[in-house]
Amino acid sequence: PEAEEPVRKLFTDSQADSWLRAQAAACLLHHFGTKYQHDVIGFASFNSHEIRDLLFRQLVSPPHARVSGVDATVVRMGFWLMFEELAKNEDRFAHRSVGGSYYGAFLSANALGAYLGEGFTPDYKLPKYQGERGRELWYRETAENALTWWLKKKERYAN
Known part of the structure; x- marks a missing residue:
């Protein structure tokens, strides 16, 4: 919980490196389920194939899919x-x-x-x-x- 805010800030920092933001997004999905899913999908949609693929894999992972459907x-x-x-x-x-x-x-x-x-x-x-x-x-x-x-x-x- 105490790490949520710094990770969220990194994810939402448009000046940060896209790969760092993607890693932060994956972390948020892993630890907070669907709370950030909409934002992560939006971020992925406007990024490279590789970043979309990374985040897609996190979104469809069995632990996340069990929570999100x-x-x-x-x-x-x-x-x-x-x-x-x-x-x-x-x-x-x-x-x-x-x-x-x-x-x-x-x-x-x-x-x-x-x-x-x-x-x-x-x-x-x-x-x-x-x-x-x-x-x-x-x-x-x-x-x-x-x-x-x-x-x-x-x-x-x-x-």
Whole structure:
């Protein structure tokens, strides 16, 4: 409790380094549950992909999610992150003729699946998911399953 005020001041200090503010935001979420959630989401929305990802992971973490429940804004943030990862992957392929990995999109999809109580990840024990190519297929299909879910249910999570 005595640390709340200095951490809150750091988080709200627009002159402070964004990464320090993000760490302060994560700390506030961890220790004070939903009290600062709206402010943290607002801060994340206007920051880099990396900061949004860090705070998204804190927002969907099981300890925080048990307190907050499913928040539509957090769901949208997770899909935003996943779309950015997919776009980066496509950009790498288009400009370098080298396929990127779906791992980044998988991480967001997997976190969203756990947060929403949905099973986006296929059974990794199936033979087609074995080996390096199989693992990449598993990442891609997890992201595809999340996208399919989003297309069917996104209206529930609209503003």
